[in-house]
């Protein structure tokens with residue numbers, strides 16, 4: 487089986503205009519067996535007008551129509567924007583729809599936004615990053631209705647700081663508990679390649695974290711481009727695969743009906 491990109495946004499995401507049809511046409515050319523979309527369902531924002539939740543009845547209806555028209559099976563994934571205040575709504579949503587795969591991400595925290603910067607107010611760089619990892623820990627400890635944690639350390643993409651770099655050792659204790667909790671609960675992490683084509687020129691999470699995950703016994707890992715444009719489908723995929731191989735991983739995971747299956751890299 488051909489491995490496919492496990493983090494893909496379409497025009498249904500508030501921050502993407504990518505055409506579903508174009509993904510399907512290209513997917514056919516790539517000889518994919520199926521395609522999976524993981525649009526944003528951001529429960530953790532107060533800006534309801536800015537980030538409307540997707541109507542999944544309509545979403546699934548449209549996807550069914552398109553898979554028939556283009557003769558390429560579509561699997562329904564979702565990228566949940568988690569905030570603990572919305573845990574109940576998230577579980578209700580996930581119980582209601584036939585979802586194949588759930589990425590749990592933190593995009594907001596303490597009522598603040600990463601992208602427009604309010605999260606970073608009155609926090610220095612270290613405090614911001616620490617708080618972000620605390621939010622991730624809070625999520626993996628209290629929420630089990632997900633398959634992989636999205637872009638585990640991408641907080642460094644945002645913030646008003648001159649230096650946005652971070653060292654694993656600075657947050658080792660927190661990151662280690664996060665990884666151990668993920669492993670203990672039989673969940674996974676994603677290798678997100680979006681940073682390779684943006685300012686940071688690195689994958690999320692960084693290599694040291696992926697090494698540590700492996701050391702601690704972690705094996706469930708997906709690869710996702712986090713494409714918001716059609717041309718980014720599968721971007722960085724080959725690099726990601728060879729990196730995982732070099733770190734000693736020999737399987738990657740795909741998900742169907744919320745069940746992870748491993749295939750050789």
Ligand SMILES: [Zn+2]
Pocket residue numbers: 565591593636637
């Ligand atoms: Zn995200």
Ligand SMILES: [Zn+2]
Pocket residue numbers: 493495565712
């Ligand atoms: Zn995403």
